[in-house]
Each structure stands twice: as C-alpha cells, then as structure tokens.
Amino acid sequence: MQAAPSIKIMGKNLAGKTASIIAVLVIFFYGIFFGFNAPKMGSLKTLITNNINLGLDLKGGTHLVLEVHVAEAIASAVDRDAARLETDLQKAGITGATVGRSDPAHPQTIVVSGIPAGKLGDVRNVVQGVDYANYEVTTAPDGSLMLTMKQAAVRDLSARTLDTSIETIRERIDKLGVAEPVIQKYGLGENQILVELPGVSDPARVEEVIQSTAKLEIHAVVGGPWGTEQDALQANNGVIPPDSMLVRGSGSAGAPEQVWLLKRVSEVEGTDFRDAQPSQDQNGRPNIRFTLTTEAGDRFYKYTSEHSANTATPGSMAIVLDNKVREVAGIQSAIRDSGEITGGFTQQQANDLSLMLRTGALPASISYLETRVVGPSLGAASIRQGVIAAVAGMLAVMLFMLVYYRGAGINANLALILNLVILLGFMGFTGATLTLPGIAGVILTIGMGVDSNVLIFERIREELRAGKTAAAAVQQGFAHAWVTIIDTHVTTIVSAAILFLFGTGPVRGFALTLVFGLLANLFTAVFVSRVIFDSHLQKKERGAPLSI
Known part of the structure; x- marks a missing residue:
C-alpha cells in the first residue's frame, strides 16, 4: 500500500524535470535562429548564418598592420617638459635663459642656454627637482645645460605609447560595432599593431576612422x-x-x-x-x-x-x-x-x-x-571542413556509445545533442563570434561530454556487478561520479577563464565556447541523463536488467 504514493511522487518529480528540460531546449533552439537578431523570415540556413557571427578566419574581413611613431610621443613629452622648465625658471627669478630642444636629430634632449652669470647653480637646483627626474643633466662646453631623457624613461614612454594606441584603436573599433576584432601587438616588428576586423570589407573607411x-x-x-x-x-x-x-x-x-x-x-x-x-x-x-x-x-x-x-x-x-x-x-x-x-x-x-x-x-x-582584405572563400572552406570534422566526430562517438553501452548509449547521445543545442543557442543569444578555434572548442566540448557519460556509466556498471538493483546502481553511480565530473570541469573552466582574461581574438573565442560548453555539459550529463534513466526505470518492472 505504500508503493503507490511513492511512484506518484516520483512521477510528479519526473514530469516537472522533463518540463524544465523541454523549456531549456525550446529557449536555446530559439536562440540559434532568433536570439541575437530580431526574428526574420528565411530558410533555416539563413537564420543560423545571420544569427551566429563568424570570425575573420571564417567570414573574411580586413587585415591591417600599423606602425606607431613613438618618437613623436617622446618629442611631444620633451617639448612639454621644456615649456614647463621655462616657466619654472621664470618663477625662480631666472630671466634671460633660453629653453628648447637642441635640434630635431636629438628629440630627447632639452638645452638651457644663455644662463646669466652666477645663476648656473640656481638653474641646476631647478632641473634637479623631482619633475625632471627622468633626465640626465650635463654641462656643455659653452656653459649651457643639457637635459637628456634617460633610456629607461624612453623605453617606458615607448611601451606606454604603444599600449595606449592599442587601447584607443580598440575603443574606436568597438564604437563601430565590429564583432570580435583582433587588436594586439604585432610580434614581427617593433612598435607595430595587428588589426583584424571580421566582416569589414572597406579598409579605407577603417583607416580613416583609426588615423x-x-x-x-x-x-x-x-x-x-x-x-x-x-x-x-x-x-x-x-x-x-x-x-x-x-x-x-x-x-x-x-x-x-x-x-x-x-x-x-x-x-x-x-x-x-x-x-x-x-x-x-x-x-x-x-x-x-x-x-x-x-x-x-x-x-x-x-x-x-x-x-x-x-x-x-x-x-x-x-x-x-x-x-x-x-x-x-x-x-x-x-x-x-x-x-x-x-x-x-x-x-x-x-x-x-x-x-x-x-x-x-x-x-x-x-x-x-x-x-x-581577406576573402570569404577560405572561410567557406574552413567552415565546411570544420563542420564535416565536427559531424564526423560526433557520429563516430554516438556510434561507439550505442555499441559499447547499448541502451544507455541512447541516453548519452540525447544528452550530447542537447549539449550542442545549448551551446549554439548561447552563441546566438550573446552574439558571440565563431572562429576556427571556436569550432575546436565545440569539438572538445563533445569529447568532454562523452567523458562525463563514460564516468557515470562505468560507475553504474560497478554497482551492478556488486549486486545492487538497477535503481540503486543508477543512484550510486551518479553520486560517486559527480565529484570527479565537477573536479575535471572546474579545473578546465579555470584554465579556459585564464585564456579568456589574458588572450585576445580567436583565443578568447575558443575559451568562451569551451567554458559555456562545459557548463552545458554539467547540465546534460548529470541532470538530463539522470532524468532519462529515472524515466526508463519507472517504466521497467522491478528486478528487470538495465541495458548498459
């Protein structure tokens, strides 16, 4: 008499969990086709391609290499210091001295000439102040003072000029609404910047805005x-x-x-x-x-x-x-x-x-x-090969799961498909950019999803070999595998988060795809798979074997 209420309660729980899974599936399906852009009519392919952004390596766009003339920033800083020094000398009561750069060939040097007799010591007191700590002071044969910017200060100013240029260009490009641009130091040359803009085919317009x-x-x-x-x-x-x-x-x-x-x-x-x-x-x-x-x-x-x-x-x-x-x-x-x-x-x-x-x-x-200008033809080939690789890999994995785990393999394959739907829906909702590394992240997510299911299924097999019933084996299998799954996913997510924080461009795209794919995998491998097992067990007779 006690079994019926228990089954009824379990049925209610399964119904609620199943409804939540269907709701998630519908939401992320909507994200794939309509999430980022306003709903538009068209074929399924058109809806997907309009809603999921592609990176430069897939979509084509503009590739620029810029050189920053850091010498101008150094000369400007020296000119400002020279103007300030002239004002400081006047405040100190030193009149008649001329302050300026020696010549364009030495933009790092300030010359103080025409120093009145007996005022050299006073001028030295001014130039040796904290405001001019970045300069080395020497005396020329004609009695003038020469302030030359120290090499350490030159290197620091050059680095700050390059970093500021990168941030300024990035902010301007972001204002133009370019998705997932790459703006970073170019390692093949000194004081150079690499700019890659997916989907932008008018470099003249970009050059005008940047420069x-x-x-x-x-x-x-x-x-x-x-x-x-x-x-x-x-x-x-x-x-x-x-x-x-x-x-x-x-x-x-x-x-x-x-x-x-x-x-x-x-x-x-x-x-x-x-x-x-x-x-x-x-x-x-x-x-x-x-x-x-x-x-x-x-x-x-x-x-x-x-x-x-x-x-x-x-x-x-x-x-x-x-x-x-x-x-x-x-x-x-x-x-x-x-x-x-x-x-x-x-x-x-x-x-x-x-x-x-x-x-x-x-x-x-x-x-x-x-x-x-990078044409989209290479991108189209990359997309085709990447999709073929992802589909082939997924089909091979699904076939393996069916052969090796029999009925339970269907469970794993359903969870794997839902994982992919959630990942693509997330990209649709957020407008994230898909790059070749991003496709690699999708494939890696598939592998991690299979790994989680393998851990759970092997734990269930161990419990069954220990003589436990199917329901008890499923419960203990999920409970014991849960800690290991959390451990592997958290460590990978932390690594991906570091890539996202310190990486640029496609590296960040890969990290973002991997992080959300892993979060989706936790949901599908643990929650969805458990609901499918419980639903299957509810329909089986007590003591019936589990196909795994």
Whole structure:
C-alpha cells in the first residue's frame, strides 16, 4: 500500500524535470535562429548564418598592420617638459635663459642656454627637482645645460605609447560595432599593431576612422600665411625659431593651401578633450562642439585670456588635424573648457571626428605597413571542413556509445545533442563570434561530454556487478561520479577563464565556447541523463536488467 504514493511522487518529480528540460531546449533552439537578431523570415540556413557571427578566419574581413611613431610621443613629452622648465625658471627669478630642444636629430634632449652669470647653480637646483627626474643633466662646453631623457624613461614612454594606441584603436573599433576584432601587438616588428576586423570589407573607411585624429592639436599662430615654405623662410631671414614649426593647410573651408608658422608646443591636444559631439553652426554647416578637461581648460583659458582681441597682444589659433592646418581663427574672447571646431566638414567627417575625440586621441601618429582584405572563400572552406570534422566526430562517438553501452548509449547521445543545442543557442543569444578555434572548442566540448557519460556509466556498471538493483546502481553511480565530473570541469573552466582574461581574438573565442560548453555539459550529463534513466526505470518492472 505504500508503493503507490511513492511512484506518484516520483512521477510528479519526473514530469516537472522533463518540463524544465523541454523549456531549456525550446529557449536555446530559439536562440540559434532568433536570439541575437530580431526574428526574420528565411530558410533555416539563413537564420543560423545571420544569427551566429563568424570570425575573420571564417567570414573574411580586413587585415591591417600599423606602425606607431613613438618618437613623436617622446618629442611631444620633451617639448612639454621644456615649456614647463621655462616657466619654472621664470618663477625662480631666472630671466634671460633660453629653453628648447637642441635640434630635431636629438628629440630627447632639452638645452638651457644663455644662463646669466652666477645663476648656473640656481638653474641646476631647478632641473634637479623631482619633475625632471627622468633626465640626465650635463654641462656643455659653452656653459649651457643639457637635459637628456634617460633610456629607461624612453623605453617606458615607448611601451606606454604603444599600449595606449592599442587601447584607443580598440575603443574606436568597438564604437563601430565590429564583432570580435583582433587588436594586439604585432610580434614581427617593433612598435607595430595587428588589426583584424571580421566582416569589414572597406579598409579605407577603417583607416580613416583609426588615423584621422593621429594628431589633433590647437597651436598658437606665430606668423603667416605664406604661399610656400620658401616664402616663409625668406620672411624669417632663413631661420625657423627652435620653438616653432612650419605647417601647411588651408586655414578655412575652400581656401587654397598655405604655410603657417606655429608655436611647436600645442596649447591643447587630443588627450585634453573630455567630450565632443557633432553639431551645426549658425549657418547650418556641420561642426563639432567640444569640452576640455579641467586642467586643459585652465591652461587654455590662461592662453586665450592673454591673447584675446581686447588685449595688448591679440593672437590667433590654428587647429591642426593630421599635421595639416584645418582652420585659423582669431581669439575674440577668453575660452575656458568648451568651444567649437569648424572647417568645412561633411556630416560624416563631423561624426567620425567627434567619435574619435570622445574615445581619446592617439598619442602618436601611425602609418600603414600592410592593408589586406581577406576573402570569404577560405572561410567557406574552413567552415565546411570544420563542420564535416565536427559531424564526423560526433557520429563516430554516438556510434561507439550505442555499441559499447547499448541502451544507455541512447541516453548519452540525447544528452550530447542537447549539449550542442545549448551551446549554439548561447552563441546566438550573446552574439558571440565563431572562429576556427571556436569550432575546436565545440569539438572538445563533445569529447568532454562523452567523458562525463563514460564516468557515470562505468560507475553504474560497478554497482551492478556488486549486486545492487538497477535503481540503486543508477543512484550510486551518479553520486560517486559527480565529484570527479565537477573536479575535471572546474579545473578546465579555470584554465579556459585564464585564456579568456589574458588572450585576445580567436583565443578568447575558443575559451568562451569551451567554458559555456562545459557548463552545458554539467547540465546534460548529470541532470538530463539522470532524468532519462529515472524515466526508463519507472517504466521497467522491478528486478528487470538495465541495458548498459
């Protein structure tokens, strides 16, 4: 009389578990076809290919190799230190000394010349302060001081410039919505970056977005414009001051190119921008409204307030983009932390430039060593071969399980299929990118799933050989195999998580596929397989043998 309620309770539990398995199956089936994108009509193949992203090795895309000109970042840092040193000397009451770089051939050296008699010791006290700890100080034969940046500081600045360039490019590419880009150091050359963009077939557009703010700066105008560099040199007695430089540009929208003499050290540069948004001027033409950081705003206010139109020394500013003067404007009033950039932009150019100012400026300009569009034909062959390998391997495994474990092999094969459905559904829901290493992760997940079932089935066989009933053997088999399964899966998941955290591109794709595949395998191998066994045992007569 006690058996009936027990069977009834077990039936309710099995019904609930079976319903949960069906719900999971439906959810992840939906993820395969409609998860990431809005539901669209089409063939099953179209729905799958539109919903699961493919990497560069499968889909094709753009392959770039960039070189970062770190010498520019070093020269810019030295120029800023030189300007700061000049201010520090003035604060210390040392007047008459000239501070600047010696010549372009030695961008790492600052020269302090024209030191007044008896002031050499005072100058040394200033340059030996903590602000100039990265420089070695020597005395030249003419009595001037030379500050040369230490090699350790040069190496550190070069490494930071390359790392900052990578992060800036990655942020800009992410804003473009490219799935699973590869942006990393290129080991075949010094100061080089590898960029791979799956599905992007317009490298010119990518180059424009990456490089067009390689150097965006606002400089004080010293003189000009002139028609040619020769005219500029003639107007300055054939000598360009060491703190100045000649830059070509139009100066305004539609104007012919001219030459301007600008102060070498910028008043504001790309890293000083806090925000930038595309807008329109009073005539409806596209422009960019910007906001500066607090420190840059204070510095910019000091300069513009000293050189606005109503002061004794009115001046003008040049907006330099890609080492070309885009606009020259007089300073009508003091500007603190916000302003506008105009210059005959198209709406697309205004959108791109504001995007790049928001994501930060590159610390140095870059050049393109290699630009290549990877066709999808290799990707199609890789997909075909990868799918063939996965299907062949899965069929072979399923056949083995049926032959070796007989009826229980059907259990394992059902769990294996559900595992694959969950994994593909996860990729559909998250928009994860499938690469060749990702396909390898899928195949490895299949192997791990089989391994879990083998552990469980062998434990059940041991319990049956010990004389236990089928129900007791199944219960003890799962209980004893559970610890081993958890141990193997956790250690593999930890290893895959490390790959995901420190890897890039396809390596992260492989790690992500493997991690979720293992989590799905825990669900299918333990929960689903147990429900199938319990359902089978409920229908068998007590004492009937178990096909395993």
